[in-house]
Amino acid sequence: MADIMDLIRNKKKAIQQSSGRRQKTVKPVSGKNKFRILPNPGDEEGQFWQDFGQHFIKDTNDKLQAVYMCVEKTHERACPICEGIAQGINEAGDDEIIEALKESRSSSRVLVNALHLDGEDAKTPVILELSPTTFEKVLELMEEYGNVTSLSEGIDILITRSGTGLNTEYSVLPAAKSKPVDAAVLKNLHNLGEYVEQEYDEGRNKAIAAVSNVSGLMLAAPPADKPLAKSLSAPVEDSLDDDMYAESSAEEPKKEEAIAKADSDEISDDELDDMLASL
Ligand SMILES: [Zn+2]
Numbered sequence: 689m690a691d692i693m694d695l696i697r698n699k700k701k702a703i704q705q706s707s708g709r710r711q712k713t714v715k716p717v718s719g720k721n722k723f724r725i726l727p728n729p730g731d732e733e734g735q736f737w738q739d740f741g742q743h744f745i746k747d748t749n750d751k752l753q754a755v756y757m758c759v760e761k762t763h764e765r766a767c768p769i770c771e772g773i774a775q776g777i778n779e780a781g782d783d784e785i786i787e788a789l790k791e792s793r794s795s796s797r798v799l800v801n802a803l804h805l806d807g808e809d810a811k812t813p814v815i816l817e818l819s820p821t822t823f824e825k826v827l828e829l830m831e832e833y834g835n836v837t838s839l840s841e842g843i844d845i846l847i848t849r850s851g852t853g854l855n856t857e858y859s860v861l862p863a864a865k866s867k868p869v870d871a872a873v874l875k876n877l878h879n880l881g882e883y884v885e886q887e888y889d890e891g892r893n894k895a896i897a898a899v900s901n902v903s904g905l906m907l908a909a910p911p912a913d914k915p916l917a918k919s920l921s922a923p924v925e926d927s928l929d930d931d932m933y934a935e936s937s938a939e940e941p942k943k944e945e946a947i948a949k950a951d952s953d954e955i956s957d958d959e960l961d962d963m964l965a966s967l
Contacts, residue, residue, distance in 0.1 A: 694875070697876075711815065711878075711883075713799065713814070713815045713816065713817035714802070714804055714807070714814040714815065714816050714817065715816075715817050715818075716818075716822075716847040716848075716849045716858060717849060718849050718850070719848065719849065719850075720806070720846055720847075720848050721804075721806065721846070721847045721848070721849070722804075722805040722806040722844055722845070722846055722847075722863060723802040723803065723804060723805060723816055723844065723845055723847060724802060724803040724805055724842065724843075724844045724845070724866070724869055725800050725801070725802045725816070725826065725836055725837050725842070725845065726800070726801040726802055726803065726813055726837055726839075726869070726873065726874075726877060727801075727835075727837040727838070727839070727874075729801070729874060729877040729879065732837075732838070732839075733835075736800055736801070736837050737798050737799065737800050737823065737880075738798070738799045738800075738880035738881060738883070738884055739761060739762060739796065739797075739798060739799075740757070740761070740762050740796075740797045740798070740799050740817075740884050741757065741758030741759075741760065741761020741762050741794040741795065741796050741797070742755060742756065742757050742758060742761075742794060742795060742797065743755065743756050743757070743758050743769045743770075743773075743792055743793070743794045743795075743895060744791075744792065744795065745769075745792040745895055745898040745899055745902065746788050746791050746792055746902070747788055747898075747901070747902050748784045748785055748787075748788045748902065750788070750791075753898035753901065753902065754891075754894050754895045754897075754898035755895075756769060756891050756892060756894070756895035757884070757886045757887065757891075758770060758794030759887065760794070761794045761796050762884050763884075767794070768892065768896060769792075769794070769892075769895050769896065769899060770793070770794065772896055772899040772900070772903070773789050773792055773793055773899055773903075775903070775905065776789045776899060776902070776903030776905055777789050777790065779903070779905055780903050780904065780905070782904075785902060785903060785904065788902050789899070789902060789903060792899065792902065796819075796820050797817050797818065797819065797820075798817075798818050798819075798820055798822075798823040799815050799816070799817055799818075799880050799883065799884070800815075800816050800818070800823075800826075800880075801813045801814075801815065801816070801877045801878055801880065802814060802815075802816035803869065803873065804816075805844055811870075811873065812873075812876055813873055813876050813877050813878060814878075815878050815880070815883060818847075818858075819858070821858070822847065822858040822860065825858065825859070825860035826845065826860055828860075829845065829860055829861075829862060833862055836862075839868060839869040839870075839871055839874075840868050840869075841868075842866070842869070843862050843863065843866040844862070844863035844865075844866040844867075845860055845861065845862060845863060846859075846860070846861045846862070846863050847859070847860050848861070
């Protein structure tokens, strides 16, 4: 017999999925974080992670303009945002614009199901979002300790986050003690493949318009006479002002407001968190 809470959860998920909103992922916070990474719901010996790429499109003042998934990093399909950015970098001819476009290239993330053992609810799986380098450390741990995702024989892991900005570091260590995980959690695992199905027209158009705006080039943006309506379907992070296209002009970068940028193209988790928090 169907469980009403499962029905509610699934319906909520379906509504969010089709509107471009989605459940928030969990990221390790500063200090120690205890997680138990969980197996693939369909195949306990199968791939338990999901690659996920996102574009954080910034203007020449380092201000975030749009967030949209990168279908190339996520699904290995041609990504219109990547193409627009590449075109902009080729044709812009202005160092500040080129730098902003480079920063808007997609960042890779790895998603796994996990129990957040020192979080608010240690029994309900969350989607844990890790940088590729942090996930690499999880994989190294698995080379040493075997399949850490096994419910009976796996181990809890401690992810410690230290430093800030580009100096943020993550260490991954086995917890001193681990308990077996109740198999009941499996029915609440997130379908990560479904989770990353996040394409939606409004978001894509917004992202392309933002790239056009930053680069000063006319890319395949939505028609100018059709303003993007403020919609309930905006994704969680995407509470951007719809007036932003009218406000900012990439053709006249304001040098005095430009924020010093790090040399690295890689955006740190902290930077992303700060940007998302500021939206
Ligand atoms: Zn892309």
